[in-house]
Amino acid sequence: MSASLQYFDFPVDRDRGVEAIAERELWTSVVLQAINDLTATKGPNPQAMQEAAQRWFESTSEEPRAFLWVCNLLNLAPDAALKRILHDSQIGKTACFVYRVPRVHAP
Numbered sequence: 001m002s003a004s005l006q007y008f009d010f011p012v013d014r015d016r017g018v019e020a021i022a023e024r025e026l027w028t029s030v031v032l033q034a035i036n037d038l039t040a041t042k043g044p045n046p047q048a049m050q051e052a053a054q055r056w057f058e059s060t061s062e063e064p065r066a067f068l069w070v071c072n073l074l075n076l077a078p079d080a081a082l083k084r085i086l087h088d089s090q091i092g093k094t095a096c097f098v099y100r101v102p103r104v105h106a107p
Contacts, residue, residue, distance in 0.1 A: 027070045038089045
Protein backbone atom coordinates (compact mmCIF):
# COMPACT_ATOMS: atom_id res chain seq x y z
CA MET A 1 0.00 0.00 0.00
CA SER A 2 1.51 3.33 -0.92
CA ALA A 3 0.36 6.85 -0.36
CA SER A 4 -0.73 8.74 -3.41
CA LEU A 5 -0.88 12.49 -3.78
CA GLN A 6 -3.70 14.88 -2.65
CA TYR A 7 -3.88 18.61 -3.15
CA PHE A 8 -1.08 20.80 -1.82
CA ASP A 9 -1.31 24.30 -3.27
CA PHE A 10 2.10 25.81 -2.66
CA PRO A 11 2.62 29.53 -2.75
CA VAL A 12 5.67 30.20 -4.87
CA ASP A 13 8.52 32.15 -3.34
CA ARG A 14 9.38 34.23 -6.42
CA ASP A 15 12.86 35.00 -5.05
CA ARG A 16 13.72 31.29 -4.84
CA GLY A 17 11.51 29.98 -7.67
CA VAL A 18 12.53 26.52 -8.81
CA GLU A 19 14.65 25.93 -5.70
CA ALA A 20 11.62 26.53 -3.45
CA ILE A 21 9.51 24.14 -5.50
CA ALA A 22 12.17 21.43 -5.36
CA GLU A 23 12.40 21.82 -1.57
CA ARG A 24 8.64 21.47 -1.22
CA GLU A 25 8.64 18.42 -3.47
CA LEU A 26 11.33 16.84 -1.32
CA TRP A 27 9.44 17.40 1.94
CA THR A 28 6.17 16.25 0.37
CA SER A 29 7.96 13.01 -0.48
CA VAL A 30 9.13 12.72 3.13
CA VAL A 31 5.52 13.01 4.37
CA LEU A 32 4.35 10.44 1.83
CA GLN A 33 7.10 8.03 2.89
CA ALA A 34 6.13 8.49 6.53
CA ILE A 35 2.52 7.66 5.61
CA ASN A 36 3.75 4.52 3.86
CA ASP A 37 5.83 3.64 6.93
CA LEU A 38 2.81 4.20 9.18
CA THR A 39 0.89 1.57 7.25
CA ALA A 40 3.85 -0.74 6.55
CA THR A 41 3.12 -4.45 6.44
CA LYS A 42 6.29 -5.64 4.71
CA GLY A 43 10.00 -5.24 5.22
CA PRO A 44 12.46 -6.42 7.85
CA ASN A 45 10.55 -4.84 10.77
CA PRO A 46 7.23 -3.24 9.81
CA GLN A 47 6.22 -2.67 13.43
CA ALA A 48 9.36 -0.58 14.08
CA MET A 49 8.63 1.45 10.91
CA GLN A 50 5.06 2.04 12.05
CA GLU A 51 6.14 3.11 15.52
CA ALA A 52 8.83 5.49 14.21
CA ALA A 53 6.36 7.08 11.80
CA GLN A 54 3.76 7.43 14.57
CA ARG A 55 6.33 9.18 16.80
CA TRP A 56 7.32 11.53 13.95
CA PHE A 57 3.72 12.50 13.20
CA GLU A 58 2.83 13.02 16.87
CA SER A 59 6.00 14.90 17.85
CA THR A 60 5.52 18.42 19.22
CA SER A 61 8.98 19.48 18.05
CA GLU A 62 9.22 22.39 15.64
CA GLU A 63 12.87 21.75 14.86
CA PRO A 64 13.89 21.37 11.20
CA ARG A 65 12.78 18.02 9.75
CA ALA A 66 10.06 17.56 12.40
CA PHE A 67 6.47 17.05 11.23
CA LEU A 68 5.32 20.48 12.49
CA TRP A 69 8.23 22.15 10.71
CA VAL A 70 7.39 20.30 7.48
CA CYS A 71 3.72 21.30 7.78
CA ASN A 72 4.76 24.94 8.14
CA LEU A 73 6.98 24.67 5.07
CA LEU A 74 4.20 23.03 3.05
CA ASN A 75 1.53 25.45 4.29
CA LEU A 76 -0.49 22.62 5.88
CA ALA A 77 -2.59 22.77 9.03
CA PRO A 78 -0.77 20.18 11.17
CA ASP A 79 -3.79 19.20 13.27
CA ALA A 80 -6.01 18.62 10.24
CA ALA A 81 -3.30 16.76 8.32
CA LEU A 82 -2.44 14.58 11.32
CA LYS A 83 -6.07 13.81 12.07
CA ARG A 84 -6.66 12.62 8.51
CA ILE A 85 -3.42 10.66 8.26
CA LEU A 86 -3.95 8.84 11.56
CA HIS A 87 -7.64 8.20 10.89
CA ASP A 88 -6.99 6.80 7.43
CA SER A 89 -4.15 4.60 8.68
CA GLN A 90 -6.33 3.16 11.46
CA ILE A 91 -9.07 2.13 9.06
CA GLY A 92 -6.55 0.70 6.61
CA LYS A 93 -7.12 3.38 4.02
CA THR A 94 -4.15 4.95 2.30
CA ALA A 95 -4.08 8.69 2.81
CA CYS A 96 -4.29 10.51 -0.49
CA PHE A 97 -2.31 13.61 -1.25
CA VAL A 98 -2.55 15.41 -4.56
CA TYR A 99 0.11 17.83 -5.22
CA ARG A 100 0.11 20.82 -7.51
CA VAL A 101 2.92 23.27 -7.89
CA PRO A 102 2.74 26.31 -10.14
CA ARG A 103 5.31 26.24 -12.89
CA VAL A 104 8.20 28.60 -12.42
CA HIS A 105 10.78 28.99 -15.11
CA ALA A 106 14.41 29.32 -14.15
CA PRO A 107 15.85 32.73 -15.03
